[in-house]
Amino acid sequence: MKTQRPMAVEEEHRVVPFRPRSGPARHVTEGGGPPVPLHRRPPAALDLSRYEQPREEADDFRHRILANIAAIAFTIALTAIGIWLAVSIADLRKTQDCLLTGRRDCARIITETYTP
Numbered sequence: 001m002k003t004q005r006p007m008a009v010e011e012e013h014r015v016v017p018f019r020p021r022s023g024p025a026r027h028v029t030e031g032g033g034p035p036v037p038l039h040r041r042p043p044a045a046l047d048l049s050r051y052e053q054p055r056e057e058a059d060d061f062r063h064r065i066l067a068n069i070a071a072i073a074f075t076i077a078l079t080a081i082g083i084w085l086a087v088s089i090a091d092l093r094k095t096q097d098c099l100l101t102g103r104r105d106c107a108r109i110i111t112e113t114y115t116p
Contacts, residue, residue, distance in 0.1 A: 095107070095108075
């Protein structure tokens with residue numbers, strides 16, 4: 001049976017730079033840093049005017065605001081229903097756990113104050 005020899009300490013941490021097979025030529029820097037492209041393009045201006053398109057009609061901001069208000073109201077209502085549902089399920093679970101332990105005084109008693 002062939003025995004494996006232990007690796008030397010200097011061979012254990014050796015980094016081998018790999019060159020990409022395609023793409024622009026890159027230069028590997030001394031010291032094992034990341035490869036740097038040989039030909040850098042100037043950074044593009046942060047101008048979005050090339051994406052603008054002429055519109056046939058102007059924006060209807062009133063309609064947009066009303067749609068946003070309706071969406072916010074729907075989101076708030078959905079959140080409130082979710083919270084109510086979670087609280088009621090927790091209350092039912094609490095009552096069911098009480099009943100399953102054998103207690104008899106699990107029902108919630110609502111008292112109203114009577115003032116003549």
